[in-house]
Amino acid sequence: MKLSPAYRLAATILHGFDEYRARFKQITFDASRRFREAAWRDAQQASAARINLYGEKVEDTLGRLQRTFPQDVLAHCETWGEARHHYAELISQRLDYELAETFFNSLFCSIFQHRHIRNEWMFVYSSRDDAAHRSGIELCRRCPVNGDWPNALRWALQEAPFDNPFADLERDIELGTALLEAQLPAAILQAEDAQVELLKSVFYRNKGAYLVGRILGGGEQVPLVLPILHGEGFGEKQGGDPCLHLDTVLTETDEVSIIFSFTRAYFQVDVPVPGEFVDYLKQLMPHKPEGELYAAIGFFKHGKTEFFRALNQQVAKREDKFIIAPGVRGMVMAVFVLPSFRTVFKIIKDKFDPAKDVTHAVVREKYRLVKRHDRVGRMADTQEFSNFTVRKDHFEPECLAHLLEVAPSIVSLKDDKVIIKHCYTERMMTPLNIYLEQCSEAERETVLKDYGNAIKQMAAANIFPGDMLLKNFGVTRHGRVIFYDYDEVCYITECRFRHMPKGQGIDASSLSIGPNDIFPEEFGPFMFANKTLRDMFMDQHPELFDPDYWLEVQKAIRDGRVIDVYPYRNKQRFAGTVGQLVY
Template structure:
């Protein structure tokens, strides 16, 4: 029996998806080995490789399609519609069917340049949108507490699939139990049915391994995260065998949400059933969008699919219109928002302000750099869209007029549709400059301290933000300061941090004519103050909190550490929450 072109097309796409999934699982499964061996550089490279993998496999599959089928077949929407039907049947029993649908969409959009977005030709909506089918696979392990919280924590740690031993399990479980006693609701602490439940899979990221689940009892439940780290210095004492320790115990929903933040690198975690895995995580973090949870566990392309579906649902409600984003307008980007969706949309202007010496291609490369880099909880993740199409009446007229004026090559009108050729989306935050104008003096001090910490933590990850103006940072609902303007971002090791020579400074102040030779990558931290703060009181406070940021020697020392191969991790919880042990690490 001769197979139809549509069936063969569907089978070819599925073959490409299988190749992608096999390699994705291989990289992810090796995370336990990297953690065991403290192979931190390997972990960084694996993270970037896994992000690049999706585009590589889409391109490989595209090449296979072009070699196998004529242009007429590939360019025919109805053929793709038939292929969609066959493909849905082929993946109907798969545990990762939703990821397979997104892969199909990626090929369709590559062929049609993100046009013809219709559900009859691709998976605008899932083929199993209303299905209640469950796999029957058990995702979790459970243990009754029976009044013995140290024992329950010991079970949680010892039964986890770690190959390294713990330095002092008794100490860890004692400290953990004391923390639980201080944090848990009395109803759980005193319940006869209290139990710990943990996902069987370990969440690996950078230098940390996280056990994730919940504690329940007495009709109540709280999330539970147990961060496990390598004990500093223990490997040498034990003949090179790295030992582990429990770093803290987290039970607050907001704390867990920060660990899964859109500002952090994706976890390496083995996921048997993606849909059910995300459903479980959403029970722990009910305010976290599905798309962000998919992205957090590595499926960032399907996270984009879920984001797009959620956006379509929100736009259809017609609660509000797209408007110009509040705050100072950017020199490179035009930014607009749909307020009810808590998302910003960013497009690159046709012409930049004279102070910006970059091109469209350079800006797009900067955003790609951040996507692939460890964002250390301080840089917002982005999604990239092509030929984004919305009805004209969903835009505030002033907003649309502005976009058409500053980016006519990107934004156009066709009948009653607005077509945006290319844009980025990010989570909406309050611009730092606006936050500082509206908050109390105590809040100013706190957020300025976090602003400096954000700069330091990005630097530790080999990222220099370039433009450190307040307007380029935002404040999340948790009060954390996040960088979100990437057109001048670069690797810290590419910069040349310099002290201003005293002779030049003195000559300049006396009106002399001596000049200072400055290269394109030269940076003088002593000049940061007036550049970052127009308000002298805020500048004074910030300089008291973070004096080292204005000293070139501080930056030079960080550069040397990075060049020497030191991997500095930034842990996603506050230093005061940690148990004794690890010194000199950057946290939160």
Template sequence: MKLSAAYRLAATILHGFDEYRTRFRAITRDASRRFRDAAWREAQQASAARINLYDDKVAATLGRLQRTFQAEVLTHCECWREAKAHYAELIDQRLDYELAETFFNSLFCSVFHHRHIRDDWMFVYSSRDSAPRHSGICLTRTRRVAGDWVGALHWALGEARLETPFDDLERDARLGADFLVGHLPAMLRDADDTEMELLESVFYRNKGAYLVGRLRGGAEQLPLALPIRHGDGYGEEAGASEGLHLDTVLIEPEEVSIIFSFTRAYFQVDTQVPGECVDFLQELMPDKPEGELYSAIGFYKHGKTEFFRGLNRQVAKREDRFVIAPGVRGMVMAVFVLPSYRTVFKIIKDRFDPAKEVTHQVVRDKYQLVKCHDRVGRMADTQEFSNFIARRDHFDPECLDHLLEVAPSTVSLRDDKVVIKHCYVERMMTPLNLYLEQCDAAETRAVLKDYGNAIKQLAAANIFPGDMLLKNFGVTRHGRVVFYDYDEICYLTECHFRRLPRSHAAGQGEPAEPWFSVGPDDIFPEEFGPFMVANPELRALFTELHPELFDPDYWQGLQRAIRDGKVIDVTPYRDKQRFVETAAPTH
């Protein structure tokens, strides 16, 4: 019996998806070995390779389709309608069916260049409802506490799927138990039915491994995260114990949410049923969008699918319209927002302001760099959209007029529709310059301290922001300062940090124009102050908090460390929470 072209089309796409999932899981499973060996640079390379894997496999599958099918078959929408039905049957019993649907969508969009987005021909909506999943696979492990918190922590750490022993498991169990006894609500701490439930899978990122779960009892629930690390200096930085240690215990919902932030690299976590894992995580963090959680565990393309579906639902409510983003308008990007969905849309302008010497392709390359790089909690993740279409009446007229004026090659009208050929989407934050306008003295000091910390942590990750103006940073709902303007970023090691030469003409004052040569990569930290913080009072406070940022020696020292191969990790929790400061050796 001859198979139809539509069936073969569906089968070919599913074969490409299987190749993607096989390689994705291989990279992810190897995270335990990389953590065991403290292969930190290899971990960074694996993270970038896994991000690039999706587009590579879509491109390979597209090539296979183009070689197998004639153009009139491949570009016939009705063939895709039939293929979608076959595909839905083929993936019906799969535990990752939602990811398979997104892969099908990617191939459809590649063939039709992101046009003809209809549920008839692709999975605009999932083939299944949102009923709870029941795969029968054991997702978690559970232990009744019964007042024995040391025993519970010993079980949590000792039975984790880690390939390296703890340096002092008894000490770590005691430290963790002491923390929980001292910080848990009495009803949860003392309840007879209190239990600890942890996901079987270990979450790996950078230099950390995380056990994630919850504490339940006395009709209360709190999330639980147990960050585990090697002894400081182990592996590529020789010197300390080779064993593991519990770094801290996190039980505050906001602290656990920050671990899964859109400003951090994706976790390497091997899970057979991604949807069930996401469902569990969302029970711990109900305020975090489902799409963000898919992205957090590495499925950023399906995270984009879920974002798009959520956006469609929100726009249909007609609670508000797209409006120009508050704050200073950008020189490279036109930015608009949908306030009720807390979403920012960025479009590259047709012409940049004269001060900007970049091209459209350079800007896109910078955004891809950020996607693949370790964002250390200080750069916002973005999703890239092509042929984004919305009704004209969903836009505020002033916003639409502005977009048509500054980006006519990207934004156009088609009847009652607005068509945007290309844009970036990210979570909404409050611009730092606007945040500072409404701060009291304590908040001002705290946010300026975090602004400097953000710059330092980006630099430690080999990222120089370039344009460090306040308007290019935002403040999240957790009060963290995050960088989001990427058109001038570069690797820190590409920069040439210099001290300002002093004029030999003593008493003559500084000349109006530089009297010394300046190369294209030369940077003078002593000049940062007025450019970063225009307000003299705020600048004085910032200089007091971060004087080293104005010293070329500081930047050159970071460069040397990076060139020497040192991988600097930034923990997603405060240093003062870490047990390493209080844990005295017991042997």
């Protein structure tokens, strides 16, 4: 029987998706080897390669479609509607069906330039009800405590699938048990039914491996994360492989949420059933959007799909309208928000303020750089949308008028629709300059210290923010300072840090002479107009104003050193290592 063009279209897309998934799994599977061998540079390259992989496979599949099918077939929406039906049948028994739907959507949007977004032609909504389809695959391993917390922790570590030995397992168990007994609620500590439950898959990122799960008992539960590191500084190698140690024990929901933050690189973790895996993580972090959880485990494109669906649902409620974002308006970006959705939408203006010597293409490349780079918990992840369409009456008139004025090539009206040709989305935060105006004295001191730590940790990851004004940083609900304005971001290794010429002055509004020349001694007046804040910050972080500090960071990066930045506070660690930067 001759197959219809629509069926062949569906089968070709699914073939491309299978190629993507096979390579994705291969890169992810190799994370355990990279951790075992301490191949940190390989890990960084693998992370970037996996992010790039999706776009590469979409392009490959698009080329295959264009070579296989006549243009009139590909440009016919009804053919895609029929292909959608066949595709839904082909993936109906797959464990990763939702990822396959997103891949189909990517091809549809590539053909139609993100127009004709309708559920009858693509998967605006999923083809399946998750509640009606459970795989039966057991994701977790479990151990009853029976009043013996040291033994439960020993089980958690010994039964984990690590090839490296622990440097001092008994020491780790002793320290971990003491922390558990200090942190856990009495109801769980004393419960006869207490048990430790951990996902079988290990979460790898940077130099860390994380065991993730929860502790249950007495009708209560708390999340549980056990960060495992190489035992540098106090554990010798055994059999040629570095030894391991337990670095801390995390049991607070907020702590776990920070581990899975939208400001961090995506985990490399084996995910047998993506939907059920995310459902489990959602139980540990109930306030974390599903889209962010999908992104955290590497499926950032499906995270975008989940974000889009959630946004549509929120807009349909008509609780509020899009407004201009509070704070100082940007020189490069126009920013608007839907307050109830906790997201900012950023579009590139047609014309930039004279102080900004960049182009549209340069700005977009800066955002791509950050997407591919390790964000070390200090740079917000973004999603990129094309031909974003919203009804006109969902905008406050002032907001819409502003967007049409500053970006007429990007924002246009068609009947009752607002069409935004290109935009970025980021999680909403309180701009640091606004936060400092509203916070208490104690909060001011804490957030300024974290502001400096953010700059240092980005530097450790070879990122210089360029424009370090307070308005370009935000404060999360956890009180963490995050950088989110990328139009001047660059690699530390591209900068030329210089001492101020003796006996010469320099305009405080300009920090460089050549395009890459930077004078850290002049950072103070540029960053802080308020002298009280400036003095407080300079007392906390004097090294940031010393060119030699930046030159030392440059040298470490050029020497191939991967500087550690861990997602929990130094005081929580069982053992610190000299030279590490730790949140």
